Amino acid sequence: MSAANSVENTLKRATQQLQENGSDSPSLDAAVLLCHALDKPRSFLMTWPEKELSPLELAPFESLLTRRLTGEPVAYIVGEREFWSLPLKVSPTTLIPRPDTERLVELALDKALATQGDILDLGTGTGAIALALASELPTRNVMGIDLMPDAQQLATTNATNLEIRNAIFLAGSWFEPLESSKQFAVIVSNPPYIEENDPHLAQGDVRFEPLSALVAAGNGLADIRHIADKARHHLLDNGWLLFEHGYDQGLAVRNIFNELGYQEIDTFQDYGHNDRVTLGRYVKTQ
Incomplete structure (x- = not known):
């Protein structure tokens, strides 16, 4: 016994x-x-x-x-979470990488393989999305940007620990750290998209995660709209923009893409069959 x-x-x-x-x-x-x-x-x-x-x-x-x-998340307690089979250090300054976000990586990888050019991850946090893409595309340059310097340092540490050398990370607000002429084949983002009064913010692991990485104004769509607008100046011709968003935001995000002139707009579901990723191609030469 x-x-x-x-x-x-x-x-x-x-x-x-x-x-x-x-x-x-x-x-x-x-x-x-x-x-x-x-x-x-x-x-x-x-x-x-x-x-x-x-x-x-x-x-x-x-x-x-x-x-x-x-209620403290296991990932914060142990300081690590696996994403895309990569062990990533995490901290309370960043969101915890979640399995559903791997769907965003799959779709971004598909578009990146069909194009040539650099890749940008906005709101990179731990660097999970950028490092997943960089690990699969070792000959491509991947850049991640996060508003919080602590997150930028954490992502850089993760890249070093994983010996991923084709990813670099900058600190700043969305596109601000970039040169005005810098363009990418693929821009991907898991931005804040939760409404400020959403009851889920008081439940589960989310209670311990940084609100700045979760909440957005304008019914949770303000950051998505801002990025989609500015991305047009930083996408190569026929470049792709991809967002992770809330399960009930697919139609609203498609409308934003359509208003801003994107083409081949589509929404894909996550592993739980909820709308989770919307993408579009920006064509500059008509």
Whole structure:
């Protein structure tokens, strides 16, 4: 019979607590936190389920578990989140990369492969989108821009840690750090798109994430409209602009693209079958 403080029973107790506390992924949360506390890989938990944990091993785990039970995101607790199979350092100054954003990467990669030229990621945060694209396109130059200098430094650190050398990161507001003549084949962005009074802002992990990276004026569309407008000056002829947006914003974003003269406008769904990415091509030579 497994001991009370075995790996298996420790995970069971933590999973139950997290489940009762409303975690969407209680068993995964418990495993990630225990691995972090023990500085062991996930395989250790499966290989040694009956291993008795000492008080010195349990204490840091209990501390991490308490933080999670107060609602703090696991990614902030352990300081890391995997995205596009890349381990990325995260911090409370940036959004936590989410699986649905990989859909944006897939679509941007598809457009980048059909074009020639540099790629820009606006509001880069951890650098997740830019680094995913740079890792898949090692001969292309990828640039990421974020308003927060701390985010720019974090993205640069992630690039260094991953030994990705074709991505650079700048700090500034949207296109402001760029030379006026700089143009790109693909511009991609996961900008703030949540309305200021959205009740989801008081729920789950979002409570701990920076509001500046989440909330936008104009029914959540102000930053999308601004970027779509200014992007026309920084896209190469026939270049592509792609946004991640809210599940109910597809039509509104398509209308913005249409008003600003984009062509081949389309909206794609995420893995949960919600509208999530809208894109358009900007043709300068008619």
